[in-house]
Amino acid sequence: MVLGWGRRKNKKNNKGGKPNMEVVVPNQFRCPITLELMKDPVTLSTGITYDRESVERWFNEGNYTCPLTNQVVRNFDMIPNHSLRIMIQDWCVENRQNGVERIPTPRIPISPLDVSELLFRVKESAKGLDQYGCIGLVQKMEKWSNESERNKKCIVENGATSALALAFDAFANDSIEKNDIVLEVILSALNWMFPLQLEAQKSLGSKASLHCMIWFLKHQDVKGKEKAIIALKEILSFGDEKQVEALMEIEGVNELLIEFINKRISPIITKSSLRIIWYLVSSNSNFNEKMKFSFVELGLVSSILHILIDSEKSICEKALTILDSLLSCDFTRETAYENDLTIPLLVKKILRVSPLTTEYSVSSIWKMCKYGNKNYEEKALIEALQVGAFQKLLLVLQVGFNDETKDKATELLKLMNPYRAELEDCIDSDFKNLKRSY
Structure with a gap:
């Protein structure tokens, strides 16, 4: 020792x-x-x-x-x-x-020149589609990275993400099925190098690379799916509309993401899927409205409500972020109105999980009570009162939330006030007697 x-x-x-x-x-x-x-x-x-x-x-x-x-x-x-x-x-x-143990002879740290030479060979092997040569080089890089944090930093700072992203694109363009092993090895190495540099993001966000990510999500084991979905989330975080549109053109993407949040295969996959959905529905892409409609048609609203029942903080926050974005559309609000859990769950999350969940819950209730047809709005206001929204919104005004949230809470209180006389005995529901529509 x-x-x-x-x-x-x-x-x-x-x-x-x-x-x-x-x-x-x-x-x-x-x-x-x-x-x-x-x-x-x-x-x-x-x-x-x-x-x-x-x-x-x-x-x-x-x-x-x-x-x-x-x-x-x-x-x-x-x-x-x-x-x-x-x-x-x-x-x-x-x-x-x-009791003194001999200290081992330390390994000599790699230099920028070592990294540059290895990355040059990686690029050459990718150009020649030499998958076994590329695998050996990436594994050597992985070995270096495991020796010390200094080596990891040296590898990343000298262009490894760009070189590996180029190699991934080259092998994905050739054949995903034939090159699946080398593609998985490269993706595994890239996972510990995130965040991506812009040049690497462009290569990893190519149509061929995106198709490969989705192929991995469909055919790999859980660990393989996790690596692919983390990479996909990293790519979309740049907000490139062309990449969003390229992803949406791949058949079955929406269905796959809904399946992941419903089955909850692993926390990593669930959280990443929710983040990806949020990037898609909040983008400025020409397909935005169509995209939202597609997700709602596939049951995303019910899936989110199911998540809100018993999920941990970070998952709840991501789910509410998506729901609030979706509720800007008429067809989403109509779907939300029809689900008996919507208002009770949103009220339940106010002042319960985190400041962020409170902000998005208030915003979501505000959209449902302010926009849409009058019958739905009135129903939403009465239901919110019945499950204790009035008292919670009063507390929101007294706590340190942002002005936008307080303004929405104030407006909701004004909208609810005319209905209070009939509903003096408001209670906070435990949802035991509510019908689930999923």
Whole structure:
């Protein structure tokens, strides 16, 4: 084990029953930052030696000085101090009987040149559609990344996402079925490199790449589906309308996303599916209205209400975000009015889950009570009063919500007020006697 302080007691008594011994770690073997035994000593341009991990963390936190001397460091090169490392290893061996384990010889960190050379070969293998060559190179990159966080950072900062996205597009363009293994390997590597750079996003958002993602969602196991849907969510987060339209042209996408949120295969897939649906229904695409209608026809409103019954905070927030966006359309409101759970669940979420769920719940109720035909509006207002909306909206005005939410709450209170006389005995429903329409 690596010792953290200057002294350590040996827990084992020796045969003569002598008292436990203390192992003293020489000061020159300890990192000046953490005072722990150095595993990978490196020397800065100031001449001071530190443990690599500690001094890298120091610089990553935004410091530009040598921790011990406080001198400004103008050259951030870290020179391995091999002599000191060997001395530390020899000292560990000498004290092995006292419970000290020898520190392993550290791997040499990769350089930007190492990454550039490997990525050049990745691009060449992709051009030649050499899937086995590409797999080997990506696996080598993965091995580097597993060695240290520094290696991960070096890989990403030197263009790995762009190179891998180009390779993914090349193999997807050739044949998804034939190249499924290399495509999965590339996608797996890309998953820990997110967020994407713009150039990488364009390649990964090509028509061929999007078709491949959907193919993975249909044919891969749960882990494969998770990688694909995370990538798809990352692509759509850029708000590129052409990519949204390209995705919507793929047959069965809407049905697949609804299936994922209904079956809840895994939390990752559920949350990502909801986020993707939100990107689609809130886009400025020419297909926006058609897209919303399609989702509502497939039962999205009922699916969201089912989610609101018993889901955790982040899933509830995503579901309500979608519902609020959908309720801007007449046909969605009509569907929502027909479901007996809509108003009770929306009222239930006010001041219950998080500030965000309150804001979207108030907004959704406001849209249902303000727009649409009068019969539906009146029904919604009365139902909201019956399940305790008036009291909750009064509380919303007293808590620190944004002006828009407070304005909507105020307007709802005014709309509900004429109906209060008939409904003095308002209660907060537990939904046990409500009919579910799904």
